Every structure is written in structure tokens, then in C-alpha cells.
Amino acid sequence: MPTDDAVERERQGAGTPGTDVTKDGLRGVRPDREAVTGVTTGRPRGGRGRRRRGGETPQVPDATFTSYYAEPVINKPVWEAPDIPGYLFLGGLAGAASLLGAGAQRTGRRRLERSSKVGAVAAGFLSLVGLVHDLGRPQRFLNMLRVFKVTSPMSVGSWLLAGYIPVAGAAAASAVTGRAPRAGAAATVAAATLGPAVASYTAALISDTAVPAWHDGYREMPFVFVGSGATAAGGLGLLTAPVAETGPARALALAGTALELATFERMERRLGMVGEVYSQGRGGAYVRAGTLLSVAGVVGAVLGRRSRVASAVCGAAMLAASAATRWGVFHAGMQSADDPKYTVVPQRQRLEQGEPATGTSTTTRTPAATTAPSEAAEA
Amino acid sequence: MAECHPVGFQWVMEAKARGATVIHVDPRFTRTSALADLHVPLRAGTDIAFLGGIINYVLANEKDFREYIVAYTNAGTILTDEYRDTEDLDGVFSGLDTEERTYDFHTWQYEGMEVQAASGQRDQEYEDHPGTKKGRASSKSVRQSGRGEAHGSGGAAIAGEPEVDPTLQHPRCVYQVLKRHYARYTPEMVEQICGVPQDTFRQVCELLTDNSGRDRTSAFVYSVGWTQHTVGVQYIRTAAVLQQLLGNIGRPGGGIMALRGHASIQGSTDIPTLFNLLPGYIPMPHAHAHMDLDSFIEGESPRKGYWAEMRAYTVSLLKAWWGPAATPENDFCFDYLPRLTGSHSTYETVMAQLAGNCKGYFVLGENPAVGSANAKMQRMGMANLEWLVVRDFSLIESATWWKDGPEIETGELRTEDIGTEVFFLPAAAHTEKDGSFTNTQRMLQWHHQAVEPAGDARSDLWFAFHLGRRIREKLAGSTDEMDRPLLDLTWDYPTTPLQSHPGDVEPEAEAVLAEINGWDAEGGPLSSYEQLNDDGSTACGCWIYCGVYSDGVNQASRRTPATEQNWVANQWGWAWPANRRVLYNRASADPDGKPWSARKALVWWDEEKALWQGHDIPDFTASKSPHYRPPTDASGAEALAGVDPFVMQADGKSWLFVPAGLTDGPLPTHYEPQESPVPNLLYSQQRNPVRQILSMVHPDDRFQPSGSEPGAEVFPYMMSTYRIAEHHTAGGMSRYQPYLAELAPEMFCEVSPELARERGLEHAGWATIVTARNCIEARVLVTERMTPMTINGRVLHHVGLPYHWGQGGLARGDSANDLAHLSLDPNSHIQEVKVGQCDIRPGRRPRGPARVELVKEYQRRAGITEHTGTEI
């Protein structure tokens, strides 16, 4: 028994670390940080039977989860609604609307073109407003362009928006005024090129955090987001364009909704326990509302495609659906950040399965190969 | 220690790193316990039983360091046959006067010797001393005045040579008396009294004794957990007995270390702002008819040891204070010293305030409205003053009680009715003034002024100096005899102009230090108290500090880095006496002057050089050979032999048995606290029979029934007050600061889960704690660190009460000291706040008059009267 050995060592004064005062001074100084507690005593020998009853040690019910007084492990985002969910929603709307606008221009759907382009620049701009409004120091917004960081989706997004809003604006202006059609066309192409990026980068933005429900959903989140964006853009088209021009909008909304619902479902399933935040609490309520609204919107839009009113109502429902999805994702993420179990349990499971997160494969030499672990994880 | 002195605790950790075992004995599991190897919870108030049990173990198993105790202690000294132990008298010693509640110590003496005096209570036997003029002052008043602090420098008066049996076999020798006295402190008894399981207790005994002796030493560390009891001095005495038996005094790694709570609390005892002492532990004179300097010295000082030179110390002090006015003809102005008549401690002062006799009050860097026992009485006392001066950094509770004190809320006081005139003067911080602190190791360290104080803030040096200057100016020309001491006072300190306050000057602290150090007839600085004369040719403000300004150099400001000197670090600051770091370190060598063992060498006799040498400065006459034996007519230091390490003691020995100097017995004996849940299992004597309570009877200070007395069940729980790492004492320096306030923002109490369940206390909720004095509320911290104890077959719970809070500052709450009573240690007059009885109930306390009513209801339920708990 190590106890007794330790005690015995101490007693004999042999083999113990120690210093002696001698006539010549102090011998063998050891710093205080080398102190060890609980090695020099033993529990009283002869046993303390009444204190040591074996076999009664209860277990914490959920043995895989302990925490520090139920305090969250990560700090919850300080982002607030409506700024940030609005930013996510409007970005998606803008990006997809730019595509719709370009297509409408190409296929000669003037009303759809105009409303999509105006909607795109307005949404893009408001998205920016939401972002800036949420800053702790809004007057320092320009610092976003101080640096270009590929590692920061927000940086990438800021540069994107900085490029996108002027071209989307130019495209819209040309479409509305009919002036400078060639420049307008070029701007339209540019906006349509940047649009998909604007619609999708926000998925990377929220996934590139330690918020379990966001980060762990990074594989599906971009598809959820572009799907949601497409639904919104389609909805905008349905709401604003005459029935004759809404075909592509309806189709886009249909595709968007299908994509969104399918990938969302897949994401929730894959997330397992963490995915429950998407069906619980405030986040879950928004997500359910989004699903209902988008399904209702799409079904209504298809069935009522001849009715201007029905189309408009369904378009509005789709916009609301897209917004609700973003609000839902936003709040679900907050919920997952607030409860330590969403952080601890998956990590603990990883460890228990002997698959800790590592960077060991960085022995690879090429930069591209640095992605290997996540690829492997995906497989 | 980790709680209250974290930086000091690094040395405990260092010792652990070197293999030391750390045992923490405390009712609570604290930060210290967390790092200790063994935590031993014991019932608060039973330390003497615990330590006494270890003494019994040592004696019964002959684990004592025999050579050490034979040579260096009074183990072999034979006592008079009149002595009766607690064994004979069921818990009291011979000489108890039950009327006066005092002991006559005459029967505690050594065989064949005349009446002797000792350091603690030297004036006790003033009346008996041959050569003193008989007066009529009550010896009771003298005994009650108490001189616990005089232990600070030790000292004892002995006339004649005691009979000694070096074989320790004589039935009346101290060793045998000790053995009989502690024989009943068996492991079984320790378990029943203290709640410490026998196997744990045995382990402590074994660890301690195995680690003591020639090759090893053990140290004891205590704080106010020991002093704040009705038997506080005897707690420390018990440790002293044990450490003597084990040979752990005067040796490296040994000793008993008091961890004191304030930067210069040691200094304020050495240079005492205490009623019963003059600087350097010279007692304040008691009132005796026709007492002059000679009879004072005769009555107070011994023949042998350094205290034999008390006349030189006293005369030099009088010369420092009254300079040219102090002449041999006028007894060096000895008559200028005011005289004591009994105890005038802070608690008597409060009674005097309540009685209307004490009308003016200075509160200087202290917060009695929170920090003193039964703080309500402190506030009520202040409300009865004519004027109050508070000097502090912030508007502490002691300055603001008249507008926001608890009694305003209960309606017991009304601001408009309070006639006290209050002056609040902002104080300067240590960074704004020069001066020295004396730390808990008796080491003076100088702090230099960094900046001048701003606004009206001034140093207390400035305050004292200018107050004295103004008073002297106002009285200038007075012919009234009562003003002579003021007008003759030497008060002409050099000053420095304050740059930021034109016209204002600051006295020079170093000049004051020079006066404390003292000078010779030519005004040259002294370097040692051995140079002091009793003819008025030397002046010295505090003889034990003599040498701190030797060579005209401020030794307290020496700062040779630790890394550039040996491990004793004598070149950092200056420690009294004579810069010695380990007191009585002659005992680190055997009688022949050789270190007891190679690995425990500290000082030793170098035959070749015929000098004491070592790492530390020898606390011994450097050239005195171990083989020196004094001639029979020698006196003073010369009368000490080469084997007498305890140079302040009259016999040069350390005392296992204290024949004189303590008011409450020559040997520590376990008594139950003033308020206890159990009867004393050792004797029928329940409490310390001479504990100090009677002068304190007051309606706001009712005691509770104890043990099996009816009504005791109304207050079923033990309580202790204490400090935590996050705050400083009464909070004046911590609760007002955001960074500390946020660490412990509210008053809380600590209770075990068992107690919480028993009383329905909610974790992180509120509880009300009630005693016969007051009730307070606190947040509840339910923690397994508080453990129930089985005492005498009954499960007992402790309520832990940190006492830092008050109504002021950022971190607020009720003051635990409002619950405490005023039952004091008779030697030191320190209150018993480390153990009491209380009730605890869920929820917040009543507001307004209902708070007072709740306390009264408890008093009624417990049947409390003014006589409760005052039994002898």
C-alpha cells in the first residue's frame, strides 16, 4: 500500500525529498510548487470501517455528463435578434434574388426583374445595416476592410458585401430607370455572380464557431441557407411580380424549400443529441413555423398559381418562412451554447470512443492536405 | 493559513515539498485543509483537551525529548507541597477565591523559594514583595487588569534557587505533576470531548512525536482561532508545553507561530496602544499608595535574566518622554504616568461609554462597529459619547452608524436623538508616509513614502504630532500640576514641509524611530539594550527596539535581496531583540553548545573563537561559554548560566509549569466555553472559573444556558466567527474596494447538508442566526466542508460565520460580531468569538423593532436572566 510506504519513508527520514539545515547552510532546496498533498499521511491504519463502506457509491445518472455548476462552457454569442438573424435572412434573400433578377432579365420578365433586383440590393443593404447595428462599436465598421481574412467568414462576407451592394445597386438602378442598360447588364452579371456567395457565406459564418448546433451542422448548413434564400427570393417574386412572370420564382421557391427541408432534416438527424435544440424551445418553435410556412407557401403557390392574391400571400408566407428558419437556427444555436451538455457530451463521447479531435495529421506537407481530418470525419 | 495568510502559506508548501506533513486542526474544512495531508475537525472550544491528549500521549509513552527538557525547562523543578492540582480539586487549582473570582497563586510556587513574580501578571504580588510599600489597592483589580501581552518579551522574577530533580522522579516535580494533570486526557476522552476519532488522534500523536527530537522538529501555527476564547492564553500555553516536551522551541523548523491579522499588530503590542503596557512590555503602573519608581521596579522585575534590568529600560523610557524634566530627584517623572485600577480594556471602555463616564473617543484605523464582539454595544457606546474622532480611508460603519447603523433600522436609536459629535478625518495610506510595520515575526520593515497624501488625508503621525502640538499650545503657561506631563513632554520632532499643502508640515518618522531606538548621553544612537542605564544617561523609547537605529542607520529599511544572503535573511529589515530571527535559539544547541543534530544546526558554540556562531544571530550573550556558571551573587544576564537559553526568563528556563504570571492557573486545563452544548466531561467545573464576565453585565449582553441546563436547547448549534481569503478583518480595507468586494459580495454562513436539512435551510438562500444578543441574516452556503460531529454521543453541528460585513461598502451584510458575547480571557481580555451557541432558521431576519423582539423571544424561551451563564 503506497500509503504506508510513504509514511514509512517519511518516518525513517530516508529517501524523502527534503532539505536539511546544516552548519554550512541549507541543503537541497526545493521550491514550494513541488509540494504534493496527501502522500505523507496514510488514512489511519486499523481502518475506519464506519467511514468506508464499500459498494454503496452512487453514480451520477448521466455518467457521461458533468459540468461546473451547470455553467455553460462556451460564451454565448452576444449577437442579438433581429440584427443577426435578420442579417442571415436578408443575405440569403439578396443573393438568391440577384439570381432571380438576372434570370428574369434574361428571360424578359421585366416586373420580376425589377422587383428582384430592387429587393436584392435592399436586402443586401439592410443585411449590412443589421450587421453594423449589431457591432459594439458601429463607428468602427470600416475596420472590417482593414484586413482580408480567408479564415474569417465575416471578413470574407464584408468584402463580399462591399463588392456586392454597389453592383446589385447598379443593376437595380439600371433596371428601374432603364438607363445605362449595358452597364446595368454587366452589373447584373456581377451581382448574380456574387449573389450565390452572399446567400451562402453566412452558413460558414455561423458554423465557424464553437456553438455546437451551428458548428456541428456545418455540412448541411450552407444548403439549408441557400435553400432558405431561394425560398425567400421566390417568395419575393411571387409577392411582387404579376402571375405571368412568377413561374421561375415559384419553381425556385419549390426547389429551395425542398432543399432546405431535406438538408435540415439530415442535419438534425446527424447532429443527434445536439440536434434536439432545433426542435426545442424558442429555436424549435421558429423552425417549426418556418417549415409550416414554407410548405404551406409552396403548396399554396403551386395550387393557386393563377391567382395574383394567392401568389402574393404565398410569397409573403415564403419570406416569413425563410425568416423563421433563420430565427430558428439563431435561437437554437443560442440554446446549444447555453447548456454545457451540448458542448461536453459530444466531446466526451469522442474521447470515450478513442477518437479525440486532433491535429496529428498535420505531418502532411501540402496546405491542401490540412483539410484531411475533416474530410476523414465526413467520410 | 491559506485563507488568511496566503503568501505565508508558500512556506508551508515549501516545507511540504521537502517532505513535511501538514496537519490542519479546524472545525471547518478550509483552503488550508484542502492542501493539508490530514484535516482534523474538532469541536470548537476543545483545543486544550486535544493538545492535552497529545501531551498525555507524549508523557505516557515517554516520547519527550528528555535531554532537552531536563536541561532547558523547569521539568525537574519541585513544587511546594501546598499546590493542589485540578486533579485534586475537581477542575480548579488551589488558591481560587470564589468571591472575587480570582486565583491567589501563592500555592503554585516552587519548593523552598520565596514568593516570586512572573512576567504576565507581575504586579500580582506587588503587595507581597519585600521592600515595596504596602498599599490598599485591591489585588483583585491588579489581577483583573491582565498582562497577557507582557508575554511578548517573556520575563519572570525569581528569588532564590529552586530545588530540582534532574531524574524527574520526585512526585512533586513539574514533570510528574504534568503527567498526573494530563493523565485523564486519554484518546477516549479526546474522542468524546473533541469529536476526533481515536485512530485519527493517534495518527496525529504519532506524526507529531515521530517528527520531533534530535533530528527533526515540528512547528505549530495558530491565529485568533486560539486567542479568542475564555481560555485563549491557556490554549497557547498548551501548545507551548507540548513544544517544550518535544524540544521544538528555539530550534529551526520548530516553535509556535502566531499569525497575526494586521500589518503592525505586533508593533502595536511592542509599542503598545494598549492600556496595560508601556513600550517594550514594561507594565503600566497600578495604583498603589505612595508607589515610587523603586518600589515599582522592585514589585515588577526579577533578579535574573534581562528583565532584571527593567529599571534601566523604564528610566530610559521616561527620559525619552520627558527629557530634561526627568531627573533622578523627581524619580524621572515616574509620577507622570497615569495609574491603572483594574482592567481598562476596550470592553470596559464601552461600558464606561454606556455609563456616560467616557465621553471622547478616538477610533484610528479600526472598525469596532463591525469588528468588535457584540458590535451593537460598541455602536450604543459611541451613541452615548460627546465626541468621536474616526480616522480611516473610507466612511466605515464606525463613522456612519448614527445614520445607517442597524439600531437606526430597529428604532433603538434615532439619528436626531444622538448627541455624539463626529469628526471623520481621512487618513493617509502607507504609500503616503514613511514608517515601520512590525510583522508577525517581530520584524520591523520600513515603508517609504511614495507620494504625499492628497486633500485632507494625513498620516496618523501628523495627527498625533499636531494634536499634541495644539494641546500643548492651548495649555502653554498653565501652572496646573495636571498639565505638567504635557508641558514637559519632549515634542520637538523635526518636520518636513508638505509640498502639496503649503504651510503644513509632516513630522519625520525616522526621527521618531531614532527616539524609539534611543541615544546615549551625547545623543549618539544606541545599538543594543544592553547599553541602557538606569541613571538617566540614556534615553530609549522602546528598549526591545533598541538597535533598530544603531549607527544612526535605519536598520528596518535594510533590503538586501533574499537571494544575496543566507536563508535566515538577517539583512532584511530588523527583528527584535537585537535582530535575532529565532527567539531563544541557544536551545538549538545541546547543553555543551553543539547542535542537537547536524541537520538541525542553527547556532553553536565555537570553542576556538570562544563565541557563539551560526546562521542566525545567537539569542545569547555571544561570549558566554556553555560551561559558564554564575556566581551566587550575580544578577541580571550575568546570573544566567551557559545552559540557560531562555534569557528573558528569570531562571533561564522555559516553563512547563507557570508558577506565577497567569491569572487562570499554572497548567492549561480544559474548560468548556462560556456557551457550550455539553457539560465538561473532565471535571465538574464547567467553565474557566476566573473568566472575565462580571464587569460586563448588561442587558444587551446576555449569556445563554450551557450543557444540560434548561433552555440550552433553544440555542442548539455551535458557531464560530472567522475570516476568509477575500476580505480583511472588519472590511474597512476590503469591502469598499470593487475588486475584493466582488469576490465575496455578501455575508454568508456555512452549514453542513445535515444541518440544512434539519433546519430547512435553502442553499444560496437566506438564514437567520439568533443568539441571546442579537439576530443576523446571511446567505446560506450548504457545504460538505462543514461536518457534523458526534460529541458525547450527540450529533452536533457548527454554523460558520465569516465576520467581514457591515452595512457600508460595496459588499454588504449583517455583522457576525453582533451575535457575540463579552466573556473574556482573564489574562488578555480577548473575547470568546471563536465559539458560541446559536440557533439558525430559514429566511431573512425580521426588520425594524421585530428584530429586537425576536431576540427577546428567544431569551424568554431559554429562560435567560442576568445571572444566566455567570456561574463561576
Next chain:
Amino acid sequence: MGVKTWIEEWPVYRQLTGNDPLGRAAAVKSRRSATLAPRSATADKVVKSICPFCAVGCGQNVFVKDEKVVQVEGDPDSPVSRGRLCPRGSSTLQLVTGSAREYKVRYRRPHGTEWEELDLDTAMDMIADRVVATRREGWQWKSDDARVRRTMGLASLGGATLDNEENYLLKKLFTALGAIQIENQARI
């Protein structure tokens, strides 16, 4: 600042031209970061001191800049503390410079309900007057026939937080006044 400098200070430019293409370190160091200097290094003087809290007596270094205390740290030279400080000692800067410090004399007249301001000089004079009067009122030459030569009218509490020199002057003054009810925390 010229356009060239402006551009050269633009981290994007530094990203493109320097060693930090990802813009995570050298390229993005700000002007403030480039000119950081700790106040413990820029102080005018370092004054040796001792911690004012408990009696362990830890060494402190007090850093002074422009006649203001700007930092208080443990003194590594001290054999007592080796440069370390506990939470209370660590808060010394806030203790001596914080907002809780009072710098004005306050006066509460008898039966008053609020503090009033008072000039320090006046306050000292008033206090001296009261000491003289109260001392005389409480004066005793004798008690039970024994000479006592003292006043019971005034008392003092405090000293454990004060310097030795301060305690010395206080004890000296109070004793000369004949006041004996002089106490401090050591009793408590």
C-alpha cells in the same frame, strides 16, 4: 501622413507584401500595440514598501509616475514574500488610489442628520479643544486613596494598522494626557 504611408500601414497591403498573408499577426499589429509600454517600466521611481494588510509583512514595490501611484507589486527581493501577494495585497493599488478613499474632513454636529464639510485646520482645533475639556472633566487624582493621576474621560482604539512611529507618538501623547483607555486590535 501621405497616401503612401497610409497604404503601407493598411494591413491588407502588409498582408500582400509581408510575411503574414493570412493577416493574423505581424500584418495586423496596430499602432497602439506597437507603442505599448507597461506603466511599471515607465514609472519615474519605484519606492520600497510593505503590504498594509496582514502581519505577514510582504514586500511591495510602489511605482510612481508624475507624483501618482500607478502600480503596486510584490517585491521579489523580500525573503518573506518573494514578490508574491495575496488577493488583498494585490488590491493595494485600488486601496490607495481607488474611489473609496475619502479626501475631505466630514463633520456631524450633535443631533445632525447629515455630514457637513469642515476645514482640516478647524477640525483639528475643535478636536484639541474637546480633548482638553474632556480630559479635565474626567480627571482623577486619586482612586480609593491611591494616586492615579489620570483622566477617564477619553479613550482611543486603534493602532494595529498604524506604523510603530505613529503608535509611539499616540501612546506618548495619550499617556502624557493621563488617558489610560488606549487600546487596539491586538486585544480583539
Next chain:
Amino acid sequence: MAPVDVTIGRRPDLTGALLGDTDPAAQGGWTDHPPRMGFFTDTSVCIGCKACEVACKEWNAIPEDGLVFTGMSMDNTQGLGADTWRHVAFVEQRKPLAVQDPGVLHEGVDVLALAPQGSGTSPDEAGTTPTTPGDPGDLRWLMASDVCKHCTHAACLDVCPTGSLFRTEFGTVVVQEDICNGCGYCIPACPYGVIDQRKDDGRAWKCTLCYDRLTVGQEPACAKNCPTDSIQFGPLDELRERAGARLASLHDGGVTDARLYGRDPHDGVGGDGAFFLLLDEPEVYGLPPDPVVTTRDLPAMWRRVGAAAATLVGAAVAAFVAGRRI
């Protein structure tokens, strides 16, 4: 869209830019830089005095962080944040510390009834300071001073869009207060919950490892004040070596619970610049058991974003193709 492996990294080798054992200062373009500095916090000698919390606040002039009594043992600070850069955790457990004898006995107490989630119970739902079920005669009180980990791969820094957060020449991670615009991105990015936004100020704040002091060779305030040397500061290589030796000596001494946290340069954040010796699982102290820098997955994220964007384009084209019919 630019995935991470674009060719802008022409001069420095960007191997390990997002994970793995690298020299972060060199990665950041600091040539000739001093050794990487860090903390080794050995909680086995921590006495929980909180000197580090106060020293940190004094040096960095951090605002007071709330006067709240928590019921979390002696911890009223609760966690790291904008106004708390050092946080001492207090954990009361029914577990033995080697062969230390705590002397307590709580036989009749069902800690699970009092705190159903054990130490994971929030104090307001607990009847006692939440503890870990175990033998009623066991008790240990763990204390640990937490701080920013100064990760080798720091997500906060990676996601910062302004370059306010940057890697210093000492390999530490510092917020530049003259740059931060309070976007808040770094806050959820941190896998440890270290950095946070100061509400009235808007900017993000965290431990700087006393960057200003380091520039003149001074020790960070917390490490300097630590009464028992629980917080050790120095070149990371030295600290890692010392920690290994310390771990071995604790294991030899029977403190088998001791483990190092954040020392392994191959963990999910490439090793911490401030690492710890713990006496229980990390989550017991409020630390994530297996943290990963979120940007490890960023390349995959960008690819997914690219794919999603392409899908959107495809959907739009299809919509116009199909739109003629529906």
C-alpha cells in the same frame, strides 16, 4: 470563393496554418521572434486565494464584474468573460485526494437527492454545494485558476474580421483595443468560453498574457503574485517539460488523478499556450474535454458553401427552365 489553399501563402509555409503543432509566431510572419511564452497552471498547489483575479484586474484596470453571491462553493466570479480574465474555480467533491484524510463524514446525506446532476447541478436547484457522489467520508476541494488558453490555433483570432485579435511575437493572442469594432464573432468562436464583450464598451476583451509587460521582460501580473506558484510563467517549451516532470512526481506520490490539459500540441487546438495540471476531468472545472478550433473545419465549410452556392445557381437555372411550365 476562395478556399484556404489559395496561393497567397507564397513566403511562409502555411503547413499547419489551421491545426497541428506549429510555431504560431513564425506562422504569423514574426521573424526572429522570442520564444513562445505561456502559463502552466498547476492546480495541485492552488489554494484558491484569488490573488490572480485581483492582480489581473489591478494591472489591466478591468471593471468590477458583478456583486453576486452564487452558492458555487467560494466562487462568486463564475467564469471568464470580458471583465474577468482570471477565474478561480472551486469544486467540492466526494473523492479522495491521494491519501489525504479530510476528516469529514456525511453518512446520512444523499448527494444525488440534494443535487441530482452531481457537480453539474446549478446551485439554485441544489440543496447543497453541488458535489460528486462518492464515499461519505471523502472530500477534496479542488481549486483551479482558469485563463485564456492562448491556443496554438486560436479560433477567436482566426475569425476576427478586423485583425483586432492578433498573434504577438510571443505566440500569444491579444485583442487590440484600438481596432476591435465589437462584431462579437470571436466570442462564440472560442471553444473555452474565454473572450466576451464588455457591454457598455462594446468591444471584446480577454487576457493579453500581459502583452505590455512581456515587451519589457516582465512576468504577467497573475503569475507574479501567485502565492504558491500555482501559476507558472515562462517559455512554453520549458513549462511543458516541467509539467511532464510534475505529473510524474504526482503520479509517483499517489495522486493518480493528475492529468495535463492543453499541453499536447496535437490536440484539437494544437496545444494551449496556457495549459493546466488538473485533478479531475476538464468539464468538472468548466473546461471542454476535447476542444477543437472551429477553423479546423473551415476549409470543409468553404467547400460546402461553394457547393451550396453552385446548387443555388443550378436551382435558379432550373427554375427558369422549369418556370416556363409551372
